[in-house]
Amino acid sequence: SDRFTYDPGFTSTAACESAITYIDGDAGVLLHRGYPIDQLAEKGDFLETCYLLLYGELPTAEQKAKFDRDVTYHTMLHDQMAKLFTGFRRDAHPMAVMVGVVGALSAFYHDSTDITDPNQRMIASMRMIAKMPTIAAMAYKYTVGQPFVYPRNDLDYAANFLNMCFAVPTEEYEVNPVLARAMDRIFTLHADHEQNASTSTVRLAGSSGANPFACVAAGIACLWGPAHGGANEAALNMLTQIGTPDRIPEFIARAKDKEDPFRLMGFGHRVYKNYDPRAKIMQKTTHEVLAELGITDDPVLDVAMELEKIALEDEYFKERGLYPNIDFYSGITLKALGFPPEMFTVLFALARTVGWIAQWKEMIEDPKQKIGRPRQLYLGQTHRDYKPMDKR
Ligand code: CMC
Secondary structure (H helix, E strand, O other): OOOOOOOHHHOOOOOOOOOOEEEEOOOOEEEEOOEEHHHHHHHOOHHHHHHHHHHOOOOOHHHHHHHHHHHHHOOOOOOOHHHHHHOOOOOOOHHHHHHHHHHHHHHHOHHHHOOOOHHHHHHHHHHHHHHHHHHHHHHHHHHHOOOOOOOOOOOOHHHHHHHHHHOOOOOOOOOOHHHHHHHHHHHHHHOOOOOOHHHHHHHHHHOOOOOHHHHHHHHHHHHOOOOOOOHHHHHHHHHHHHOOHHHHHHHHHHHHOOOOOOOOOOEOOOOOOOOOHHHHHHHHHHHHHHHHOOOOOOHHHHHHHHHHHHHHHOHHHHHOOOOEOHHHHHHHHHHHHOOOHHHHHHHHHHHHHHHHHHHHHHHHOOOOOOOOOOOOOOOOOOOOOOOOHHHO
8 A cells, every 4th residue: 555645536646747727726827828817718719719728829810710610610410410319308417418419429420539640639629619519509409399400600609509509490589799708708717627527537538549529428427516517507506595695694604514515506626725717707797797688686696796705704714715616606697698507517518628628639649648547545355265155
């Protein structure tokens, strides 16, 4: 047992070298390829951040136009894949559908499963970035019992996604540009976050040489959990359950009680022990979306603002460096945009796909790359001989 370091939860073990994303959790800093997340989210668009994550530099106007065109080219899903959706129960959680359908991409696009060819690696990457909104929107449409809406390549990435989710054949639907911009910003905020659980899952799956579609499906499975991507759904449910600001102290007391498993959802982070820089932009985006939609008195938002204020002043939360994380506000915004809670993690997966792929590519292209193979401290029985059943 002296041969290995025991580090449950990998809190102090670096599993890779990476040049993609930098986080200083104590200072509340998040940089992609050196650029602060707030500048990327406020000054650029999501596909620009995708380009940056994949290629390491911000694109020129010409590179950006080509990248946008290339992504647009791949937005359609093989039509046979529509049949896959109809095999699921209508009440299936859309994350269950995502795990299955994204994994199935390897069966439809096997030409780009050859991970040894850099050109195919890039095609697989573009395919996933382009098709993820189509798949996510189809998962949504299927659960609400509406016909699928094909991608519209005259719209930008976020607007096309909103159109695929909310357009219906019987009515005129025009995407509100303010809401599309908010959607785009939410995607940018979720694009990458270095070696979090789902990204580490993608890397570990990819380290065996598995194809990128299968690896991203593994990432989606990991993201589903409430301690990770499922937190935005859990945070909104919690705010709804609290209901009115006067009930906040009761929930704060429960969160502090070590006998009670309840935690304040949307609070705390493994790496940030200061304000999550994404949470600040998300909070601003929430207000913009609510203002645009004319929602002036959302009780859930009142609870959120008051809860944040109380928790930030509370010794328990201060001592432990527990601040609101990105999920605290994203649920409220996504609800206002018209998404049901079970779609929140799907949107996270859609946006995080580029991060997963960029990290997967970086790993595959790293000459030091090895299969991921953690060791263990064995605590079980030592050698013993098999006993026939009548002697046990
Ligand atoms: N409410 C109450 N207490 C908390 C919370 C919380 N949300 N988060 C951590 N603590 C306490 C915890 O009980 C522990 O206290 P003590 O030292 O007295 O035992 C201390 O803070 C440290 O917590 P930890 O569990 O050791 O921290 P961790 O790094 O393992 O967990 C976390 C990080 C995000 C899983 C956790 O903070 C949590 O469960 N938060 C709520 C769920 C959530 O919002 N998750 C979203 C994370 S951000 C987006 C993403 O990654 O997908």
